[in-house]
Amino acid sequence: MDFSFTIYIVLIPLFAFLVNGLLGDKIKDSVSGNLATFALGISTLLSYFTAYHYFLNVGKVDDIYEPITAFNTTWVNFTDKLHIDLGVLIDPISVMMLVVITTVSLLVHIYSLGYMKGDEGFTKFFSFLSLFTFSMLGLVVATNIFQMYMFWELVGVSSYLLIGYYYTKPSAVAASKKAFIVTRFADLGFLIGILFLSYTTGTFDFITINENASAFAQAAPLGFMGLSALTWALILIFIGGAGKSAMFPLHIWLPDAMEGPTPVSALIHAATMVVAGVYLVARLFPIFSAVDPIALEIVAIVGGLSSLFAAIIACTQIDIKRVLAFSTMSQIGYMMLALGVSGMGAEGTGFMASMFHLFTHAMFKALLFLGAGSIIHAVHSNNLTDMGNLRKYMPITHITFLIACLAIAGVPPFSGFFSKDEILVAAMAHNPIYFWIEWLVAGLTAFYMFRLYFGIFWGNKKEHIYAHESPFSMTLPLILLAIGAAFAGFIPFNEFVTSDGGLLHIHIHWDIALPSIAVGLVGILIAFIFYKKESKWPSRMENSVGSLYTYAYNKFYVDEIYMFITKKIIFKRFSTPIAWFDRNVVDASMDGIAKVINYCANKIKGIQSGQLQDYVTAMLVSVIALVFIIIYFTI
Amino acid sequence: MIEGISIYQIITVSTIMFFVGAYGFISRKNLITMLMAIELMLNAVNINFVAFNKYLHPENMQGHFYSLFIIAIAAAEAAVAIAIIINLYRNLHSIDVEDVNKMKH
Amino acid sequence: METIIFYIISVIILVFSVLTVTTNKILRAAVYLLFTLVATAAFYFMMEYEFLAAVQLTVYAGGIVVLIIFSILLTHQINLNLEKIYPAKALIAGGSALIGLAVILLTIKDNSFTPSGLEKSDNSVNAIGRTLLSYGDGGYILPFEVISVLLLAAMIGAIVIAKKK
Numbered sequence: 001m002d003f004s005f006t007i008y009i010v011l012i013p014l015f016a017f018l019v020n021g022l023l024g025d026k027i028k029d030s031v032s033g034n035l036a037t038f039a040l041g042i043s044t045l046l047s048y049f050t051a052y053h054y055f056l057n058v059g060k061v062d063d064i065y066e067p068i069t070a071f072n073t074t075w076v077n078f079t080d081k082l083h084i085d086l087g088v089l090i091d092p093i094s095v096m097m098l099v100v101i102t103t104v105s106l107l108v109h110i111y112s113l114g115y116m117k118g119d120e121g122f123t124k125f126f127s128f129l130s131l132f133t134f135s136m137l138g139l140v141v142a143t144n145i146f147q148m149y150m151f152w153e154l155v156g157v158s159s160y161l162l163i164g165y166y167y168t169k170p171s172a173v174a175a176s177k178k179a180f181i182v183t184r185f186a187d188l189g190f191l192i193g194i195l196f197l198s199y200t201t202g203t204f205d206f207i208t209i210n211e212n213a214s215a216f217a218q219a220a221p222l223g224f225m226g227l228s229a230l231t232w233a234l235i236l237i238f239i240g241g242a243g244k245s246a247m248f249p250l251h252i253w254l255p256d257a258m259e260g261p262t263p264v265s266a267l268i269h270a271a272t273m274v275v276a277g278v279y280l281v282a283r284l285f286p287i288f289s290a291v292d293p294i295a296l297e298i299v300a301i302v303g304g305l306s307s308l309f310a311a312i313i314a315c316t317q318i319d320i321k322r323v324l325a326f327s328t329m330s331q332i333g334y335m336m337l338a339l340g341v342s343g344m345g346a347e348g349t350g351f352m353a354s355m356f357h358l359f360t361h362a363m364f365k366a367l368l369f370l371g372a373g374s375i376i377h378a379v380h381s382n383n384l385t386d387m388g389n390l391r392k393y394m395p396i397t398h399i400t401f402l403i404a405c406l407a408i409a410g411v412p413p414f415s416g417f418f419s420k421d422e423i424l425v426a427a428m429a430h431n432p433i434y435f436w437i438e439w440l441v442a443g444l445t446a447f448y449m450f451r452l453y454f455g456i457f458w459g460n461k462k463e464h465i466y467a468h469e470s471p472f473s474m475t476l477p478l479i480l481l482a483i484g485a486a487f488a489g490f491i492p493f494n495e496f497v498t499s500d501g502g503l504l505h506i507h508i509h510w511d512i513a514l515p516s517i518a519v520g521l522v523g524i525l526i527a528f529i530f531y532k533k534e535s536k537w538p539s540r541m542e543n544s545v546g547s548l549y550t551y552a553y554n555k556f557y558v559d560e561i562y563m564f565i566t567k568k569i570i571f572k573r574f575s576t577p578i579a580w581f582d583r584n585v586v587d588a589s590m591d592g593i594a595k596v597i598n599y600c601a602n603k604i605k606g607i608q609s610g611q612l613q614d615y616v617t618a619m620l621v622s623v624i625a626l627v628f629i630i631i632y633f634t635i
Numbered sequence: 636m637i638e639g640i641s642i643y644q645i646i647t648v649s650t651i652m653f654f655v656g657a658y659g660f661i662s663r664k665n666l667i668t669m670l671m672a673i674e675l676m677l678n679a680v681n682i683n684f685v686a687f688n689k690y691l692h693p694e695n696m697q698g699h700f701y702s703l704f705i706i707a708i709a710a711a712e713a714a715v716a717i718a719i720i721i722n723l724y725r726n727l728h729s730i731d732v733e734d735v736n737k738m739k740h
Numbered sequence: 741m742e743t744i745i746f747y748i749i750s751v752i753i754l755v756f757s758v759l760t761v762t763t764n765k766i767l768r769a770a771v772y773l774l775f776t777l778v779a780t781a782a783f784y785f786m787m788e789y790e791f792l793a794a795v796q797l798t799v800y801a802g803g804i805v806v807l808i809i810f811s812i813l814l815t816h817q818i819n820l821n822l823e824k825i826y827p828a829k830a831l832i833a834g835g836s837a838l839i840g841l842a843v844i845l846l847t848i849k850d851n852s853f854t855p856s857g858l859e860k861s862d863n864s865v866n867a868i869g870r871t872l873l874s875y876g877d878g879g880y881i882l883p884f885e886v887i888s889v890l891l892l893a894a895m896i897g898a899i900v901i902a903k904k905k
Contacts (some may be wrong), residue, residue: 610739612732613661617832620657624840631847637786639743642853650844652757652776654837659761661833662825667766667811671904674804675757678780681796689787694858696871698882702792702825706799707887711894713804717811718902724815725904 003054003070004254008090009046010099012039013105013134020127027449032123035497036130037109043137044106047098055097055496059190067207072143081202087143089206090287092497093355095141095281096189100362103484104271105133107477111370112341114473115377125165129267132158140279145194148280152190152244155276156183159268163260175256182253186243193236196507200230210286231291238281238299246276246329247336248306252559255330258321262373264468265321270365277357285499286352289344300340300430304437304628307333309556309581311444315451316553319382320372324365324450324516327408330441331361337438338423341430348499349506355421356493363488364407367481371401374474375456384452385398388459395469396475398457400482405453407485409446409520415489424512435512442516454531554605637689645686653679666720666730670713677709745786752779764822769806777801791865 016039020032054065081186109129116125135154142148157180164176198204200220201212209216220230228236246254257269268274281288281299288295288524304588314326335354342350376396379387391398407416418444427434469475530537543547551557607614656675663669682700688698724730753776778802784793812818817900864903875881 340683605740608738608740610736612735613829617836620661620840621836624836624843627847628843633845637742637746639867640746643848644746644750646848647755648846650841651754651777654758654841655754657832657840658837661836662830663761664757664784664825665766665817666823667808667817668761668769668822671808672761672771674800675760675776678777678800682780682783685789685792686783689789691853691855692858693860694856695861695878696863696868698833698855699789699792699863699868700872700883704883704887705796705874706792708890710799710803713807714898715894715901717807718898721814721902730815730817732783735789 002067003050003088003090004089006050006070006098006141008135009043009050009102010048010088010134012043013081013130013137015039017130017134020123020130023469024123024127027123028358029117029122030125033109033113034127036235037113037220038104038205039108039130040102040106040133043133044102047095048088051099053221054090055092064500065092065496067210069143069207070141081416084146084204085144086147088141088142088355089488090141093279094140095545096355096497097279098137098582101133101136101272104362104366105129105136105267106510107366107480108263108267108370110456111266111373112261112472114471115263115373116261121165125261128158128161128165129263132162132268132273136276139276142206144206144210145197145284146204147285149190150241150278152187155446156180156187156244157275159183159257162264162268163257165264169259172259174258175253179253179257179510182614183243186240186250188240189242189243191442193233193238193240196229196233200228200233206283208524212291213287216287218290227292227294230287232297234284234288234291234295235298237284238295238302239275241280242336243275243277244280245332247277247302248309248536249558251306251329252562255322255325255555258325259318259375262321262369262376265324266369269325270369271362274328274332275335275362276331276359277354278339278354282351282355285342286341286344288339289342289499291426295620296340296342296387298340299404300337300434302342303333303336303338304434305333306330307337307441308437309333311441311448313552313555314448315444318384320375320384320387320452320456321369321382323365323384323448323528324368324372327449328365329369330445331357331365334362334420334423334438334441337518337541338426339435341426342499344499345502346504347429349422349437349502350426350495351499352494352506353419353426353489355497357423359491359493360419360485360488363481363484364404364416367400367404367478367485368408368575370474370478371397371404372479374470374478377470378490379472382540384455387456389457390467391457394469396469396478399626400478401453401457403482404468404485405449409448409524410442410516411520411524413485413489417513418489421508421513422506423515425506425571439515439519443519443523446520447527450524450527451531454527458532469555513541525529548578642686642690643711645690646683648655648687649682652682664731664733666723666732666735667701669732670716670720674709674713681705685691742786749779749783749786751794753774753783762826766812766817766820766822770812773808774801774805786869789863791863791868830881870891 003368004589014202018034020027020036024032054068068090070088070090071625072085075084075086077083104392107633109126112125112129114121132155135151135158138149139151139155142151160176160180163179164173166172172298194204198210201209201216203209207378217228217230220228223229223232243250252272254269258265260268310326310329310333314330317323317326335357338350338357340350340353342348344351375387376382378390378394381387403414407414410417410420424435424438424442427438494506529535530541554560653676656679658671659672659675660669663672674679684698684702684705686698688696692698720730727734742841745881756772756779760769760776763772765770777796781793781796781801786792871878872880872884
């Protein structure tokens with residue numbers, strides 16, 4: 001059967017956005033919230049049906065999952081070779097992403113019904129959420145790279161709108177601007193990469209690019225520094241993806257983006273938008289692996305570095321949402337690294353692991369953020385120091401948060417263990433250094449997550465007078481996500497989502513799994529000792545590490561370096577002279593022209609003197625001149 | 636056709652009279668003297684018409700009649716001009732042509 | 741004989757017209773104008789256009805000049821001396837007039853005015869009257885009627901403009 005109904009999965013949230021956006025003031029809050037949630041519910045059901053149908057019924061052709069173009073229409077037609085299409089591509093990773101995005105988005109909508117209740121811009125919030133969901137869905141089902149780029153930018157805009165939702169707070173406005181500008185800056189690389197890619201391959205379409213990957217890679221002309229133009233194209237495209245996925249050094253927007261409401265953080269910065277970069281590399285994976293291996297090495301190095309960097313910083317932060325933000329950055333580093341160390345076909349463990357980790361991460365990270373939102377709602381503060389002993393007041397939040405922490409720490413049988421294990425296997429097969437780095441990061445992850453857990457729910461004996469469990473609309477998503485986080489590990493991803501569509505044979509490597517479980521348990525143990533009760537261990541540890549602690553607490557001063565470069569170097573040396581030139585030379589010449597014209601006009605004005613005799617003189621002289629000319633020069 | 640006087644002489648006289656009138660119109664400041672210069676110009680034109688009629692086309696009387704009509708029209712125009720001058724004098728208390736400059740930029 | 745009379749008349753015309761436009765006193769200008777107009781009438785007499793000369797004397801010399809003198813009196817100008825002309829203005833005016841004069845005289849000099857050589861027509865008052873009111877070929881009834889309407893309009897216009905509010 002044909003999959004053309006999948007276009008509705010993308011269009012229904014758009015419809016909800018338009019209705020909520022245009023009728024915002026005129027409809028009641030409850031109507032808009034329920035409409036958006038209901039619309040998204042339909043999208044979710046359709047995407048589940050698509051997944052069921054594709055994975056279990058029709059997708060397989062000769063045991064390989066083929067990509068199906070469900071819908072394609074030419075939007076802008078320049079020439080035969082240059083045309084921009086819009087369409088829906090159904091293939092294992094896009095179907096998986098459809099399921100993830102619609103599920104998490106639906107749960108965030110339900111959560112927001114409770115979290116944002118009574119807020120003045122309630123309808124606006126839901127319209128933005130629908131816009132975001134529409135753009136993200138359009139991005140994952142893109143049939144060609146240009147469509148993906150368009151929706152990429154649309155996702156950036158939606159995230160700008162959502163982060164800056166509390167627009168009266170200057171810090172929120174600054175954070176939304178920062179997010180947009182940093183990702184837009186990375187998108188410059190993306191756009192140049194698209195141009196190179198389409199120039200060397202002659203097409204924008206994904207299916208064409210991926211099927212003829214090796215042919216394109218061999219035919220590509222040689223470029224800069226011995227790498228072919230196609231390799232550079234992919235590196236540039238990766239830069240764009242790195243910006244959106246908050247890889248080092250383009251990560252600076254992610255911690256600040258926590259200024260947005262917590263459901264926004266859960267949806268965008270945990271489960272969907274930040275994985276867009278990973279999705280991009282996965283989508284172009286056949287051609288990534290066909291060109292020079294340096295492209296994938298760069299992906300792996302950036303991913304590994306980001307995960308280590310973020311994990312170190314997360315150990316020191318006090319704001320719980322910032323800890324979760326750095327944790328996201330670290331986990332996405334894992335996904336990138338997994339893609340970077342992967343090969344095609346039988347060596348494609350990394351690819352499968354990366355996608356699997358994306359899936360499980362969406363569940364537990366969204367759960368963590370929504371739980372954090374629940375806690376913040378109860379305590380009215382983001383700081384760890386204001387929390388403690390909350391397990392008595394918020395039991396459901398407590399249990400679900402614990403499940404998520406166990407999942408992210410890689411404790412079996414929760415889902416995080418399975419996906420992380422596969423990543424470590426792939427890393428070891430490629431290069432042991434990657435394995436040891438990620439092993440260390442796994443330990444740090446367990447440590448800081450449980451530091452957070454113990455700090456919130458155990459810790460100092462505070463009596464919170466106003467804390468209470470959240471309403472059902474907020475706890476229901478928590479419960480559903482907890483079920484996902486707990487049991488998603490058992491889904492056999494190796495049958496469904498692999499680099500070439502065929503079955504991948506894997507088994508648990510106990511020589512990898514046991515060290516990773518061990519380091520996770522060690523991390524939990526250390527956190528238990530430090531943080532379950534008030535103790536002097538944390539401060540002693542801080543003092544012994546000394547300046548490393550200060551660096552980590554200040555996020556390694558990356559923001560300050562950026563500010564220095566932009567303000568002292570770019571603004572002062574480049575922008576100020578150029579601005580001076582623009583104002584004093586360009587503008588002055590325009591003003592000068594205007595002044596000259598003004599002067600001439602004032603002088604010419606004198607002809608209209610109002611004196612009768614001047615006019616008559618002029619007439620007389622002109623007539624005589626004309627007569628003279630006519631008589632003596634023409635006839 | 637008068638013997639001894641060629642048409643050139645008559646036309647010279649009338650042309651000189653016309654340009655004297657033009658000079659007077661442009662250089663005078665008083666509105667009434669400007670009117671007088673206009674009358675001079677009209678008269679010069681009349682002489683011209685009559686001379687052409689008499690010398691070049693004695694068989695019809697068109698020049699004669701044109702001159703008649705010009706005299707009639709000149710009379711009407713002088714009357715209206717005087718009325719305007721009087722009105723202007725009442726409002727501005729001067730009939731200096733430089734004071735009538737409301738159409739200035 | 742005619743030549744001498746013609747020269748006298750043209751001298752009178754030219755001298756008095758120049759005096760009209762250059763004198764300081766306004767009443768004298770009006771009188772000089774009167775002399776110029778009378779000399780023009782004399783010229784018409786010499787041309788054997790008696791009717792036209794009579795009309796000239798009646799309308800111009802007798803009507804318009806009187807009108808001008810009345811307006812001089814009504815606007816209290818009779819005692820004022822006219823101001824001197826700015827040299828710049830006189831230069832421009834005189835220069836343009838002289839240039840114009842030169843152009844036209846040069847043009848006339850080179851042109852040959854060929855008379856048609858036909859018979860002189862009748863120009864008695866009888867014939868003039870008949871032509872003026874005939875509506876046949878060569879009749880001037882239409883301009884006649886139009887001019888009468890124009891005169892009516894001028895009369896009404898002059899009254900309306902000069903009326904005291």
